[in-house]
Amino acid sequence: MALTLHNVSHFYLERQVLDHISLHIGTGRFCCITGPSGCGKSTLLRLVAGLEKSTGGAILLDGAPVSARSGQIGMVFQEGALFPWLTARKNVSFGLEMQGFKPKVLADLTEEYLSLVGLKQFAEYYPNQLSGGMRQRLAMARSLAYNPSLVLMDEPFASLDAQSRNLMQAELTRIWRETKKTVVFVTHSIDEAVFLADQIVVLSSRPGQVKADIPIELPRPRLRTSPAFVRYREQILALIENSEGTNEW
Amino acid sequence: MLEQAVLPELTDLPRKKRNKRWLDLGLPVLSLVCFVSLWELSVRLKLFALPTPEETMKTFLRLLVYGDPLYAKNLLQLTGASLWIVAKGCGAAFGLAIPLGVLVGANPYLEKLTHPILEIFRPVPPLAWIPLAYLMFSSLPGPTRYVQAFVVFVGAFFPAVVNTLHGIKVIDPTYIQAAKSCGASSCQVLRRVLLPGSLPSILTGIRIGIGIGWMCCVAAEFVGGRMGIGFYIWDSYSTGGRAPEIISGIIAIGIVGYLLNAGIIWLERRLLPWR
Numbered sequence: 001m002a003l004t005l006h007n008v009s010h011f012y013l014e015r016q017v018l019d020h021i022s023l024h025i026g027t028g029r030f031c032c033i034t035g036p037s038g039c040g041k042s043t044l045l046r047l048v049a050g051l052e053k054s055t056g057g058a059i060l061l062d063g064a065p066v067s068a069r070s071g072q073i074g075m076v077f078q079e080g081a082l083f084p085w086l087t088a089r090k091n092v093s094f095g096l097e098m099q100g101f102k103p104k105v106l107a108d109l110t111e112e113y114l115s116l117v118g119l120k121q122f123a124e125y126y127p128n129q130l131s132g133g134m135r136q137r138l139a140m141a142r143s144l145a146y147n148p149s150l151v152l153m154d155e156p157f158a159s160l161d162a163q164s165r166n167l168m169q170a171e172l173t174r175i176w177r178e179t180k181k182t183v184v185f186v187t188h189s190i191d192e193a194v195f196l197a198d199q200i201v202v203l204s205s206r207p208g209q210v211k212a213d214i215p216i217e218l219p220r221p222r223l224r225t226s227p228a229f230v231r232y233r234e235q236i237l238a239l240i241e242n243s244e245g246t247n248e249w
Numbered sequence: 250m251l252e253q254a255v256l257p258e259l260t261d262l263p264r265k266k267r268n269k270r271w272l273d274l275g276l277p278v279l280s281l282v283c284f285v286s287l288w289e290l291s292v293r294l295k296l297f298a299l300p301t302p303e304e305t306m307k308t309f310l311r312l313l314v315y316g317d318p319l320y321a322k323n324l325l326q327l328t329g330a331s332l333w334i335v336a337k338g339c340g341a342a343f344g345l346a347i348p349l350g351v352l353v354g355a356n357p358y359l360e361k362l363t364h365p366i367l368e369i370f371r372p373v374p375p376l377a378w379i380p381l382a383y384l385m386f387s388s389l390p391g392p393t394r395y396v397q398a399f400v401v402f403v404g405a406f407f408p409a410v411v412n413t414l415h416g417i418k419v420i421d422p423t424y425i426q427a428a429k430s431c432g433a434s435s436c437q438v439l440r441r442v443l444l445p446g447s448l449p450s451i452l453t454g455i456r457i458g459i460g461i462g463w464m465c466c467v468a469a470e471f472v473g474g475r476m477g478i479g480f481y482i483w484d485s486y487s488t489g490g491r492a493p494e495i496i497s498g499i500i501a502i503g504i505v506g507y508l509l510n511a512g513i514i515w516l517e518r519r520l521l522p523w524r
Contacts, residue, residue: 049430068429075430081423085445085523094441095431126523146431 001062001072001149001182002027003048008057009207010043017043019207022058025199030176030183032193035203035211036240042184044208045152048184049075061150071099074143074181076153080135082127088138089114089123095146107234115143116175133164137171144179153185157192169195173220194232195222202239212239250275300493308493309500317494320481324501331466331477332505333396339403339455339462346406347451350413355443360414367410375404375465379472393474404465405458412457416450417443421492449521456513463506478502 003025010018017040025031031039047054050068059066068072082091093110101109111114116122117137119130127135136156143151157165169192176183187193193200194216202212214236218228285302292301300308309324316323353359382399386392420443428442470479483500485491517524 046426049426051426051429069432069434071432073430075427077423077427079423081427083419083424083427083442083445085448085521094428098428098432098437128523143430152430 002185003150003182004058004060005044005048006058006060008044008047008054010040010047010052012043016207018047018054019209021203021210021215022057023201023210025182027182027183028180029198030196031199031201032185032187032197033201033203034187034190034193034236034240035208036205037188037227039203039205040208041203042154044203045075045154045184045186047076048150049073049152052079065239071146072149074146074148074151076136076139076143076151076156078155078158080127080139080156082135082139087124087126088119088130091127091138092141092145095142097163099146100173101146109145109157116178117141117142117171124145131164132160133168136168140172140175140192144175144181149182151181151183153183155186155188158188165189165192170221172196176219189235190233191224193236194218194229195224200236201230202236212236274496298492300496302433305493305496305500309497312494312497317481319477319488320484322481324478324497327476327478327498328501329503331463331470331479334397334469334477335401335459335462335466338398338466339405339459341398342402342405342458343409343455346409346454347413350410350451350454351417351439351443351447353410354414354417354447355439367407371407371411373403375400375461376468378403379469395401396472397469397474397477400465400469401462407463408457408461409451411456412450413447414455416447416454419447419450449517449524452513452517452520456510459509459513460506463502463509467502478505 005021005023008018008021009016019189021044033044035041043052046052048059048066050066050073061072083094086094089110092113093106096109099235111120114123117140119138119141121132122130122134127138130138139156157168160168173196185193185196187196197216200212200214200216201210202214203209204211214232216232218226218232222229288299289301291297292299314326316326320327349363351364378400379396383392384397386395389395424442424446425438428438433441466477466481467479470477471483474480478501479497480497482495482502485494485498
């Protein structure tokens with residue numbers, strides 16, 4: 001499902017957070033949004049998810065406005081936001097229940113997505129019994145299980161150590177290729193963005209504006225040490241460092 | 250080198266564990282023994298006009314098994330009568346406080362609206378309501394029963410409402426967003442996120458509420474009525490300072506209070522396996 005943002009602006013209290021954001025993300029594409037702190041990346045994601053209403057502009061999924069209730073959108077949060085009172089299995093089936101799936105289908109899909117993220121043996125564990133990486137995989141399973149066409153991820157790997165983070169990026173690439181979703185992934189890490197994305201959107205800060213919209217044409221699986229990979233990293237780093245508010249980087 | 254350093258510790262482990270189990274059991278017994286010894290000592294030194302622990306223990310067992318001939322009731326019947334009042338008062342308190350706490354916690358306007366009332370009445374000791382309660386229920390037959398349940402109600406209500414309210418307010422808003430992003434309606438957010446998320450606090454409120462309710466009941470029974478453990482110890486004093494009976498009553502109150510608390514803690518473990 002293709003996502004189009006047309007002149008999206010947003011004010012929080014008196015302050016402008018986003019300024020005329022326009023971008024297009026094609027069906028099945030992986031888009032990373034990056035930029036300095038305070039550029040409104042997370043706000044943009046919440047607007048797309050329909051959790052907040054934008055002050056101006058239009059957000060369209062295949063030409064129609066979005067709503068959180070439709071089941072078209074799955075969202076993965078920074079700390080996973082798994083429900084601590086539910087087991088891994090119940091967390092995955094939560095979204096399915098909200099979307100009103102029949103019990104039989106619901107149980108099958110839950111098992112399918114637990115296996116997809118490799119947590120079948122941990123189905124009866126509570127989130128606090130799982131490692132950081134497992135929790136993020138579980139959060140992905142929860143937001144993928146009810147088959148949304150658009151998956152929004154808000155710095156999902158930010159709290160993981162560097163090694164788990166690399167593993168999770170590879171894992172996410174695999175899952176994305178298997179499920180063929182359109183993904184919008186917010187990250188602070190340029191390395192992460194270049195590793196994952198088909199398209200990187202760089203925002204400038206206060207208010208957030210689209211500074212650059214760069215297609216990443218690298219074959220997958222990607223090699224972080226390849227010259228082309230490093231060139232993309234340098235290009236994006238230069239864009240972010242030139243933007244205002246660089247003192248925070 | 251490293252393995253050698255680790256090994257002795259490993260072999261030490263079972264012994265340490267055994268020591269710990271011994272301490273877990275031994276220390277509580279030791280504290281009871283110390284308490285009873287001090288009691289015995291203070292009686293022998295004539296520090297207080299108290300019966301000896303032995304005398305008291307005999308009275309306690311006699312009251313438990315045969316009961317008090319003056320009242321034709323044993324300790325179980327006396328505490329049972331008080332517990333029944335606590336059950337009624339707490340039942341009404343929790344039935345009102347928990348839904349109210351959820352609503353007020355979830356709605357900032359309701360919170361502002363109810364805040365002054367809650368904060369003015371919360372610091373009032375529940376026992377201060379007793380005279381007014383007698384006036385309020387004076388038209389009913391046997392007002393004492395209502396007064397006692399009402400005092401328990403007041404004592405249990407505030408901890409329950411405050412803890413529930415707090416439990417709702419401290420729920421991480423990301424959980425609510427996560428539920429909404431999955432397509433949850435407001436009703437589903439309430440049932441599937443706010444209620445389970447605040448359950449630990451609600452149970453804490455219930456535990457504190459029952460504890461205070463139990464204390465309030467004993468105190469309310471001092472004032473009126475012909476039944477209950479509070480009435481019993483007050484009446485044992487009035488009829489001529491029957492100290493062993495009074496202490497037995499106090500011990501019974503303590504044991505029941507302890508068991509109520511332990512019961513809720515057991516319930517918390519059952520209902521909150523994720524903690």
